[in-house]
Amino acid sequence: MTGIATAGAGVVTACERLLDDLDALTLEIARLIRQDEPYYVDYMTQQQLADAVRPNIISALENVIRNEANRPTVARRTGRERAEDGVPLDTVLHAYRIGTRHLWHELVRQCRDDPEASQALLGSASILWNSLDLSSQALTTAYRDVETEQLFRDSRFREAALAALFSGITTTGRGLADVAAALRLPKVGRFVVVASDPESMERSRPPVSAERALSSLGVRSVWRSEADSELGLVALTKTYRTDRLNRYLASITTGRVGVSDVFESIVATPQAVPQALMARDAATPGSNVVTRFDEARVAALVTAAPELSAGLARRTFEKVFDLPAEERGVLFDTLEAWFEAQGSAADAGNLIHCHQNTVRYRLNKLAQLSGRDPRSPVDVTRLYLALQAVRLLPEQVHS
Incomplete structure (x- = not known):
């Protein structure tokens, strides 16, 4: 080996003795x-742990023999393996210190x-402990790398599971019940799907906060951001x-929110998504309201057939x-108030702050222009x- 003389012949001999009796060590x-x-x-069994320790001990002894702290490749491999097995990082680092301390005592x-x-060994002490420091750093970096990779895989899995849950299409061969189990959702119960305008959740309380807030109340939910909506189950x-859910949603949103009918099986989630979307779209664009399907x-029928409805x-x-836009708007507001007042001109007048005779006048004008009689059911x-x-x-409508 190169550099043997620099470690001191007695130190090299001591290292070689330990390598010769590596199993016992x-x-x-x-x-x-x-x-x-x-x-x-x-x-691990004691033998399995001894086998895992062996490459690290060999690396440490070779560093002492060479009188230099080499790049800790073994430590990086150990860090990745322990991270993949879920061994706590502090536990792994403590094991490294225990092994290095015993190795020093044996030397x-x-x-x-x-x-x-x-005397020569005292000069080699810095090599051994520097090797421990470098190995610990390399091990920690490799361990953190695996944690990051696992987090990325987990987030990708969760995203795929959520996509499957709301669309009903899985790419893994698993059924929706299995997807629900992976997301820690019950298979049966009472469920609703929630759909809101994109980014309608307050910036300070995004969907993940809604999930946590509901969880604190013992309510399980999952949320997913899509291009045209925020979806929640x-x-x-x-x-x-x-x-209670409707009141909570109204308190955290700044746009339209739709809530599906209640359903009792998780596998019905994809069918409830269109209900929630249609309920959301039934509200006036730009409004801040929670609408049940x-x-x-x-209104859902109107938005479900936009070309036909716009033509009508x-x-x-x-x-x-x-008519001028302002006059046209007055007539439409009056008609809407009349419908909301169940056909009462007096109540409609109260809603839009005018006399009931004014309501009747406007309705008559609208009837003349449209050729439709408000007294006819059709x-x-x-x-x-x-x-x-x-x-x-x-x-x-205006296109």
């Missing part, structure tokens, strides 16, 4: 590690009857029902659209659907 180190670190008792014992070798409880079925609005209100239906299209599909 590594078994003793394994025993000491298991004695001080109980984790290894369940993790001292081998050299104690030779004053010259003992919430597992309701006996004490946390849709009314059951409350938005008519253009045909029904063709002459109304010829015409009322057409007027209502056309008004919903104007409210929900402004771009399509």
